[in-house]
Amino acid sequence: MKRRAVLSAIAAAVGVAGLSTLYFMLSSPRRDVATVGQSAGYTVEVVHDGLTIPWEICFISGEEALVTERPGQLRLLNISSRRSTVVGEIEVAHVGEGGLLGLAYLEESSKIITYYTYRSGSKLFNRVHMWDSLEVKDGEVLLDEIPGASIHDGGRVKIGPDGKLYVTTGDASIPPLSQDLNSLAGKILRVNTDGTIPHDNPFPSSPIYSYGHRNPQGICWRSDGSTYATEHGPSGEGGLVANDELNRIVAGGNYGWPLVVGKRGMSGMIDPVYHSGSETWAPSGCTFYYGEDFPDWDGSLFFGALRGEHLHRVALSRDGSNVESAEKLFVGTFGRLRNVVQGPDGLLYLLTSNRDGRGSVRPGDDKVLRITPRK
Numbered sequence: 001m002k003r004r005a006v007l008s009a010i011a012a013a014v015g016v017a018g019l020s021t022l023y024f025m026l027s028s029p030r031r032d033v034a035t036v037g038q039s040a041g042y043t044v045e046v047v048h049d050g051l052t053i054p055w056e057i058c059f060i061s062g063e064e065a066l067v068t069e070r071p072g073q074l075r076l077l078n079i080s081s082r083r084s085t086v087v088g089e090i091e092v093a094h095v096g097e098g099g100l101l102g103l104a105y106l107e108e109s110s111k112i113i114t115y116y117t118y119r120s121g122s123k124l125f126n127r128v129h130m131w132d133s134l135e136v137k138d139g140e141v142l143l144d145e146i147p148g149a150s151i152h153d154g155g156r157v158k159i160g161p162d163g164k165l166y167v168t169t170g171d172a173s174i175p176p177l178s179q180d181l182n183s184l185a186g187k188i189l190r191v192n193t194d195g196t197i198p199h200d201n202p203f204p205s206s207p208i209y210s211y212g213h214r215n216p217q218g219i220c221w222r223s224d225g226s227t228y229a230t231e232h233g234p235s236g237e238g239g240l241v242a243n244d245e246l247n248r249i250v251a252g253g254n255y256g257w258p259l260v261v262g263k264r265g266m267s268g269m270i271d272p273v274y275h276s277g278s279e280t281w282a283p284s285g286c287t288f289y290y291g292e293d294f295p296d297w298d299g300s301l302f303f304g305a306l307r308g309e310h311l312h313r314v315a316l317s318r319d320g321s322n323v324e325s326a327e328k329l330f331v332g333t334f335g336r337l338r339n340v341v342q343g344p345d346g347l348l349y350l351l352t353s354n355r356d357g358r359g360s361v362r363p364g365d366d367k368v369l370r371i372t373p374r375k
Contacts, residue, residue, distance in 0.1 A: 044330070047369065049365070051366040052070070052366070053353060054068065056339060066112065067351075070094055072089050074086065090114065095119075098148055100114060101126075102158075112131050113129065124172075126148045126169065128141070146185065150173075155169075168187075169216075171214055171215065179212060179254075187213060188249060200251075212254040214234065217283065223290060228247065230283035231245040231272075232244055244276040244282060246303070246323075250270070256271075274314060281303075282306035284304045287341050289301075302348065304336075304350065306359075307336070309332050335359045338352065348370070350370075352369065
């Protein structure tokens with residue numbers, strides 16, 4: 001049977017309409033390339049494989065990216081050669097969801113900032129550390145003793161368009177800490193890149209920017225400078241499950257956890273822009289896409305889904321307060337997706353997270369994937 005006939009038979013079996021219709025390039029000798037979507041307008045290729053639970057990918061040039069691996073390795077990946085080298089190792093507490101997590105790069109000084117879990121006595125904490133070089137040997141601590149746990153550990157660090165460092169922290173499995181302005185748990189933090197407190201933070205002398213978060217794992221910015229964050233909903237607390245969230249973050253905002261779950265319209269609490277209802281996505285890293293390679297996606301927000309095992313695309317309203325449309329891409333194709341970023345080449349890069357003990361390991365896991373237009 002010819003390839004076109006095979007694809008037509010598959011399409012008829014699974015249904016051409018709907019989201020994330022999957023087409024495999026059956027005749028292709030490369031098993032690491034799949035074409036996805038009704039228009040077959042893009043391909044997904046493996047840029048690198050054999051990684052150990054990657055958490056963050058951060059480009060430092062057009063050809064090079066840093067990748068954190070949760071056991072504590074920092075890798076330098078060459079995109080063209082598809083080779084990587086461990087350039088530094090950090091002693092971390094790789095417990096549950098903890099370990100070496102977020103990473104940010106300071107282009108002007110070539111310094112890097114990491115978020116990692118460590119053990120002090122019988123307790124787990126998280127630390128934001130700025131390193132002088134990729135070897136992660138010399139540097140200074142910017143934030144310390146952020147409550148940690150084997151679950152709800154947060155971990156994303158990003159430089160915002162205002163030049164400030166934003167840090168997402170989980171509630172460390174102690175929900176009331178999210179409402180406690182004396183605790184760094186369950187928050188989005190904002191500091192200068194030297195660790196000092198910006199004068200315009202909403203709470204005087206505090207790095208807290210927003211609170212009432214359960215486990216925010218992604219943060220990104222729209223072209224107008226507005227801030228969005230992804231957040232894991234409850235997984236049994238108080239008999240509640242799901243209600244994963246996409247929130248528009250404002251200075252001093254209270255996002256409700258654990259007093260509010262999902263969209264409730266409670267006075268003093270900010271409702272999510274978008275939530276999963278009774279479905280579980282477990283959203284992680286997110287980014288806005290801007291470019292001409294995928295014109296239908298221009299201006300869309302993307303986030304990786306862990307338990308949901310897909311890439312989620314969200315089209316926001318002009319004012320950013322509502323979702324006009326959404327779709328799931330690659331459902332079940334690559335497993336758990338930890339992060340999505342737009343590279344200097346304008347393309348989207350994904351990280352899988354199938355070796356974290358919660359996914360089904362596929363050959364070559366874990367991987368860096370790249371979405372490219374199909375010629």
